[in-house]
Amino acid sequence: MSAAQPGAAARLLVLLQALLPTRLLSRVVHALAHVRARPVKNALIRIFVTRFGVDMREAAEPDATAYPHFNAFFTRALAPGARPLPEDAHTVASPVDGTMSELGAIDGTTLIQAKGSHYDAAGLIGEDAGDFRDGRFCTIYLAPWNYHRIHAPAPLSLTAWRHIPGRLFSVNPVTVSARPRLFARNERVVALFDCAGGRLAVVMVGALLVGSVDTVWAGRVTPPHRRRPSPAIPARGRYAVGEEIGRFNMGSTVILLATPGLLEWSGGLGPGAPLRMGQAIGTLGGAEPSAAAGRPSGHDIARS
Known part of the structure; x- marks a missing residue:
């Protein structure tokens, strides 16, 4: 079976990513996500919550600004019972x-x-x-x-x-x-x-x-x-x-x-x-x- 051909926009997106310094960008984002300065980390968190409609009621810590940096917010734990687990062992x-x-x-x-x-x-x-x-x-x-x-x-x-x-x-x-x-x-x-x-x-x-x-x-x-x-x-x-x-x-x-x-x-x-x-x-x-x-x-x- 021949592969479905992706559109021109998709191919252009892949080409752009191939040309980007992705490891450098990753290091920059990693550093920014660990900034502890309250004005910076709170602004990042609030923008993210608003942009993506994050339901903080599911989180173990529902106060989004209580997290020490953006990455701690991003990898936040769930509140007990937020995700029920199956009872059947199989x-x-x-x-x-x-x-x-x-x-x-x-x-x-x-x-x-x-x-x-x-x-x-x-x-x-x-x-x-x-x-x-x-x-x-x-x-x-x-x-x-x-x-x-x-x-x-x-x-x-x-x-x-x-x-x-x-x-x-x-x-x-x-x-x-x-x-x-x-x-x-x-x-x-x-x-x-x-x-x-x-x-x-x-x-x-x-x-x-x-x-x-x-x-x-x-x-x-x-x-x-x-x-x-x-x-x-x-x-x-x-x-x-x-x-x-x-x-x-x-x-x-x-x-x-x-x-x-x-x-x-x-x-x-x-x-x-x-x-x-x-x-x-x-x-x-x-x-x-x-x-x-x-x-x-x-x-x-x-x-x-």
């Missing part, structure tokens, strides 16, 4: 708030990026791609106004993770449709987990102005930006469904990959569907592992 929950971009079966090791556009799992996650041959995947886009912490979609046991440097193209739908292999080009953190009846990969993809990704097991992974991919780093951690495992310091994308037979997606779920963290998106096969059952146990980001 239900797979959305790990984030966002929009479902794509989901379905992995064809061999090929994933859908957008209509008529594909990329390979090996380019996305590296040497572990073979484990996910003919498995399942989904891609969830986080817009700037979404809640930006990432949570375990099922009871998980961390086995390894790696950081893969790359570009910082935007991951908005227009750019995704026009830039081949976008998710395998952008900077990303890949986490590998064991769960009931198989393995799950959670890929946290960086984007334009999103040069900072944190995890609960390694703290701030980037910045600093590195030139070479890290090898798979063995790690251990047990995470209950709904427990925080990471966060983006601006909007981006999360991709889930599951080994064959591990899960089936919920009926009626498709591209364009809005999601809230904790919402049921699939069913997990096999028996619940004793390693990571139950409710969140309070892991938090180790700050560097």
Whole structure:
């Protein structure tokens, strides 16, 4: 099947991003987002809340100006009960708030990026791609106004993770449709987990102005930006469904990959569907592992 050709405006947008000093822009935005001067950080927060209609009633701290800097506001915690979690141990929950971009079966090791556009799992996650041959995947886009912490979609046991440097193209739908292999080009953190009846990969993809990704097991992974991919780093951690495992310091994308037979997606779920963290998106096969059952146990980001 031939790929659908993106429009001239989309191609121009991709070209512009290719010419921009995206890492420099990311560093500038990162520094601005951590300014503690009250006039600056309060102005940034108020503009953002007004522009995107942020509902602060969902936040653990509803006073937007109480946060020490913009990034603390942007990665704010939710109030208890704001995102109900599934009671059934075999239900797979959305790990984030966002929009479902794509989901379905992995064809061999090929994933859908957008209509008529594909990329390979090996380019996305590296040497572990073979484990996910003919498995399942989904891609969830986080817009700037979404809640930006990432949570375990099922009871998980961390086995390894790696950081893969790359570009910082935007991951908005227009750019995704026009830039081949976008998710395998952008900077990303890949986490590998064991769960009931198989393995799950959670890929946290960086984007334009999103040069900072944190995890609960390694703290701030980037910045600093590195030139070479890290090898798979063995790690251990047990995470209950709904427990925080990471966060983006601006909007981006999360991709889930599951080994064959591990899960089936919920009926009626498709591209364009809005999601809230904790919402049921699939069913997990096999028996619940004793390693990571139950409710969140309070892991938090180790700050560097």
